[in-house]
Amino acid sequence: MIWDFSYDSPNAITNLLQERGFSMSKKFGQNFLISSSARKRIADAVISKQGVRVWEVGPGIGALTVQLLNRSANVTAFEIDHGFCRILRNEAFIGEPNFNLIEGDVLKTWEKVFHQQGTPDVICGNLPYNVGSVCIAKFLEKQCLPQLMVYTLQKEVADRLSASEGSKLWSSFTILANIDYKVRTVCSISSQSFYPPPNVDSSVVMMEKRVQPLVGPDERRTFLTMVDDVFAQRRKTLRNNLLSGKTVNLLGKENLLERLELSGIPNNERAEQLGFPDLLLLHRYVFQEH
Ligand code: SAM
Numbered sequence: 001m002i003w004d005f006s007y008d009s010p011n012a013i014t015n016l017l018q019e020r021g022f023s024m025s026k027k028f029g030q031n032f033l034i035s036s037s038a039r040k041r042i043a044d045a046v047i048s049k050q051g052v053r054v055w056e057v058g059p060g061i062g063a064l065t066v067q068l069l070n071r072s073a074n075v076t077a078f079e080i081d082h083g084f085c086r087i088l089r090n091e092a093f094i095g096e097p098n099f100n101l102i103e104g105d106v107l108k109t110w111e112k113v114f115h116q117q118g119t120p121d122v123i124c125g126n127l128p129y130n131v132g133s134v135c136i137a138k139f140l141e142k143q144c145l146p147q148l149m150v151y152t153l154q155k156e157v158a159d160r161l162s163a164s165e166g167s168k169l170w171s172s173f174t175i176l177a178n179i180d181y182k183v184r185t186v187c188s189i190s191s192q193s194f195y196p197p198p199n200v201d202s203s204v205v206m207m208e209k210r211v212q213p214l215v216g217p218d219e220r221r222t223f224l225t226m227v228d229d230v231f232a233q234r235r236k237t238l239r240n241n242l243l244s245g246k247t248v249n250l251l252g253k254e255n256l257l258e259r260l261e262l263s264g265i266p267n268n269e270r271a272e273q274l275g276f277p278d279l280l281l282l283h284r285y286v287f288q289e290h
Pocket of ligand 1: 028029030031032033034057058059060061062063064078079080081084104105106107125126127128131
């Protein structure tokens with residue numbers, strides 16, 4: 001039996017936490033999504049078929065989790081706040097066979113679950129602003145790649161994920177995400193849809209796995225090393241960034257400069273001008289026989 005709680009009511013949330021002797025923590029980015037239409041929209045995006053295995057990061061007291069369970073998902077939830085965990089386990093989803101709670105910091109707990117259960121079908125979450133980008137980057141770096149990821153994020157983080165080349169937001173994080181996923185913003189959510197309202201705007205991003213990654217598994221490691229170097233300091237040129245990063249240690253200065261020249265990419269180019277075709281071309285010249 002799934003909990004019937006007024007997730008839209010700040011009073012109900014405050015009373016619940018007060019009665020249980022808990023408070024909200026700024027440290028953990030605790031802002032509850034009190035708009036039922038926004039929760040429904042997110043849940044609809046997450047669940048496209050019955051019985052989906054979902055990881056939810058930061059369930060709070062279960063506002064989105066309820067919607068997922070009502071759509072027959074099998075939910076593994078990662079929550080750091082021990083008070084919220086008690087509410088989730090002992091009240092909200094007591095006896096619910098499709099709900100599995102992992103208590104603790106998701107950044108420390110998720111890998112064990114990944115090794116035990118494998119990749120879920122979907123990962124979602126109204127991610128705390130301070131851990132959002134770190135968490136997504138970890139999933140991508142360790143190749144935990146579900147078919148779909150749906151995140152509610154601080155607008156700046158969402159914009160960086162979905163940025164286009166040439167934009168100031170085009171970054172190594174954008175490229176990391178776009179190797180394996182097509183990223184798009186589904187909607188924005190006003191701060192008034194949260195309780196308490198945060199000082200930042202939020203967006204929901206949807207990441208759909210590509211049939212083929214843009215970079216093959218054999219090239220991935222060196223490609224990402226090169227991309228980290230290229231984007232290390234935005235004001236520096238391509239040449240100077242490459243000469244002060246890890247790539248030069250692998251190849252030597254003369255060799256690197258020669259290969260950069262051969263690639264035909266102007267060595268005074270700035271990183272944000274380089275889209276995937278340029279970066280792939282550069283990688284081919286820098287790291288492979290051609
Ligand atoms: N999902 C709920 C909602 O939409 O109303 C709560 C979202 S609130 C923005 C973020 C949630 O993530 C909080 O419950 C917070 O305790 C939890 N959280 C913060 N840092 C975390 C971490 N490192 N690992 C797991 N959960 C975390």
